[in-house]
Amino acid sequence: MLEKLIKKLKRQKRKIIVVGSANVDIVAKVPRLPKEGESFRGESLTIVHGGKGANQAVSLARLGADVQLICCVGKDHFGKSMKERFKEEGIPTDTIKETDETFSGTALIFVDKNGRNSIVVIAGANHELKPADVIQRENPFITGEIFLTQLELLPETIETALIQAKKNGLITVVDAGPPRKISQYIFPYIDVISPNETETEFLTGRKPKTKKDFRWCSERLLQMGAHSVVLKLGKQGCYYFDGVNEVYVPGYKVPVVDTTAAGDAFTSALALAWGQADIDEILDFANVVGALACTKFGAQPSMPFFEEVTKFLKSHNK
Ligand code: RIB
Numbered sequence: 004m005l006e007k008l009i010k011k012l013k014r015q016k017r018k019i020i021v022v023g024s025a026n027v028d029i030v031a032k033v034p035r036l037p038k039e040g041e042s043f044r045g046e047s048l049t050i051v052h053g054g055k056g057a058n059q060a061v062s063l064a065r066l067g068a069d070v071q072l073i074c075c076v077g078k079d080h081f082g083k084s085m086k087e088r089f090k091e092e093g094i095p096t097d098t099i100k101e102t103d104e105t106f107s108g109t110a111l112i113f114v115d116k117n118g119r120n121s122i123v124v125i126a127g128a129n130h131e132l133k134p135a136d137v138i139q140r141e142n143p144f145i146t147g148e149i150f151l152t153q154l155e156l157l158p159e160t161i162e163t164a165l166i167q168a169k170k171n172g173l174i175t176v177v178d179a180g181p182p183r184k185i186s187q188y189i190f191p192y193i194d195v196i197s198p199n200e201t202e203t204e205f206l207t208g209r210k211p212k213t214k215k216d217f218r219w220c221s222e223r224l225l226q227m228g229a230h231s232v233v234l235k236l237g238k239q240g241c242y243y244f245d246g247v248n249e250v251y252v253p254g255y256k257v258p259v260v261d262t263t264a265a266g267d268a269f270t271s272a273l274a275l276a277w278g279q280a281d282i283d284e285i286l287d288f289a290n291v292v293g294a295l296a297c298t299k300f301g302a303q304p305s306m307p308f309f310e311e312v313t314k315f316l317k318s319h320n321k
Contacts, residue, residue, distance in 0.1 A: 005288055005321045008280040009313055016069040017275055020147040020173070022137060022164040023056015024129040024155035025074040025099075026108035027081040028263070028302050035115050045113075052088045053110055053302035054129070055153040055180060058264045062271035062292070062306040063151075064092045071143035073164070075100040075132035077107035082128065088303070098140050102131040118259035118297060124155065124181070132156055134163035144171040151176045151274045153267075154183040165192040174277055177229075178270040179206060190228030195277065197270050198224075199235040214251065217242040233273060233286070235266050235293070241286050252286040255294040255319070264302035269293030271306075291315055 032046040052061075060072040072094050076082035078101050085107065086096050108129040113121045137160060144150070150168035152161055154177075168175050169192045179185070179198035182205035190196075204210045207223040211234055221232040221244035231245040240254035272292035276285040291312055299305035307315075 005280075005284055005316055008276060008284050008288055009316065011279050012067060012276065013309070016067060017149060018069045018071075018147045019063050019149045019151060019274060020071045020073065020143040020168070021056050021060040021063065022073045022150070022152045022156070022161070023059060024054040024108055024124075024126070024153065025057035025076055025085050026054035026110045026124060026129070027051075027085065028053035028110045028112050030112040030114055030263070030301065033113050033115055036113055036119065036121050049301065051301035051304055052085055053112075053264065054108055055155045055178060055267050057085065057089070058267035058302045058306065059151055059153070059178070059271040060089070060094055061092050061303045062268045062296075063275055064094050065306050065308045066272065066275055066292070066312070067309050068275055070094050071098055071147065073098045073132070073137060073140050073143070075102055075128045075136070077101070077105060077128040078103040079106055081107035081109070098143060100132055100136050102128050104128075104131050112263060114261050114263060114300075118261045120261070120263050122263070126155070129155060130157050132160050134159050136160070137164045137167060141167065144168055144173065147171070147173050149174045149176065149274050149277060151178070151271065153178040153180055154185070155181060158183070158186065162186065162189050165189060168192075176270065176274040176277065178266065180266060182206070185227075187227065193229040195231050195233060195273070196224055196229040197233040197235060197273060199266050200237060203234055211236065211242075214242075217251065218244060218249065233289075235269055237262075240290055241269070243282050243286055248282065250283050250286060252283055252290055254290050257294045257298050259297045261300045261305065262297050264305060265293045265296040267302070268296035268306055287321070288312075
């Protein structure tokens with residue numbers, strides 16, 4: 004069923020610009036997530052590359068896109084290693100800002116034995132990416148097709164980037180994580196908003212538990228001004244609504260190792276496939292990419308390659 008979409012994606016190298024965060028993730032594997040005031044022994048500590056923007060850029064590169072990443076890292080050991088990683092993934096680093104004002108973005112992550120996580124992010128250099136830096140880096144906006152961002156940067160930087168993207172006629176996709184307010188006037192610049200369950204509740208005031216809730220929450224987001232909504236519902240799959248068409252696509256059952264950045268993998272696939280097939284196929288493709296990211300440990304290390312996606316689809320007769 005997804006054969007046509009896969010062939011199309013393989014043929015073209017879609018030009019996608021990502022404006023977002025880059026972090027180093029310090030990950031502790033724990034038997035369970037800690038409660039307030041608790042102290043117990045963890046199992047291991049690992050340092051991997053992360054950050055919602057960087058994760059999505061790496062995912063896109065592995066899926067075969069032509070990616071431009073605008074982010075900011077510190078002039079420190081972490082910043083250097085992030086830039087090296089991007090080069091290894093084939094992501095150009097000339098649009099990446101370096102700052103000595105502060106340290107590189109860092110995330111402290113707990114992952115329990117069921118793959119669930121808790122994340123604390125210290126923005127660091129991510130908050131040194133200012134609107135002027137985005138305006139200065141206009142070139143990728145001129146040549147790009149799709150614009151992808153998240154809410155981990157300064158609001159004014161995200162807003163400037165969204166306006167710049169629309170001014171250049173790009174399709175704009177916003178991953179609504181982490182939960183943050185989006186100013187009313189910026190919503191109409193969003194073609195596709197994709198929040199997970201927590202972010203949906205934060206933005207709309209209602210937990211998306213039933214299909215009725217999915218519709219209600221999506222309607223709220225459309226009323227706020229977004230043009231279409233894709234709710235990320237974890238293992239339940241995802242839900243699309245644009246005011247007329249409503250599509251729900253169930254998720255895949257996979258052996259879960261770590262759910263960190265599964266949503267990033269999903270949104271990057273959504274952006275890549277946007278407009279290239281019927282919406283149910285696009286959602287199914289994004290579900291696969293998100294599911295595969297749950298089967299490996301770590302944020303960027305878990306982003307699946309295009310071949311892994313096609314192999315998975317074959318094994319599911321798609
Ligand atoms: O979405 C997962 C990401 O959120 C992690 O990689 C962490 O860095 C935070 O940005």
